[in-house]
Amino acid sequence: MGTTYWPKDPLDGNDMTLLTSILRRWCARYGIEFTAEESKRKAKELVEWFEFGVKDPAELEELIDGKHWLVSRI
Numbered sequence: 001m002g003t004t005y006w007p008k009d010p011l012d013g014n015d016m017t018l019l020t021s022i023l024r025r026w027c028a029r030y031g032i033e034f035t036a037e038e039s040k041r042k043a044k045e046l047v048e049w050f051e052f053g054v055k056d057p058a059e060l061e062e063l064i065d066g067k068h069w070l071v072s073r074i
Contacts, residue, residue: 008051011047011050015050018057019043019046019047019050019060021057022046022057022060022061022064023039023042023043023046023064025061026039026042026061026064026065027039027042042064045063045064046060046064049063049064
């Protein structure tokens with residue numbers, strides 16, 4: 001089996017501050033403890049979107065809220 005390398009930049013302090021603040025707002029909005037299992041799943045999702053290249057805080061909040069890319073059919 002081969003090894004796949006995905007060159008990702010490490011998260012720095014500013015990135016962590018941003019991601020933590022987004023996650024804390026999400027937890028507060030839904031009344032979920034910051035250390036709860038659901039919060040951990042959202043944190044993973046948030047980091048995945050960030051590493052994928054989404055850096056805009058508002059867009060990140062929408063993505064973890066499930067409000068992304070609503071498409072209407074004609």
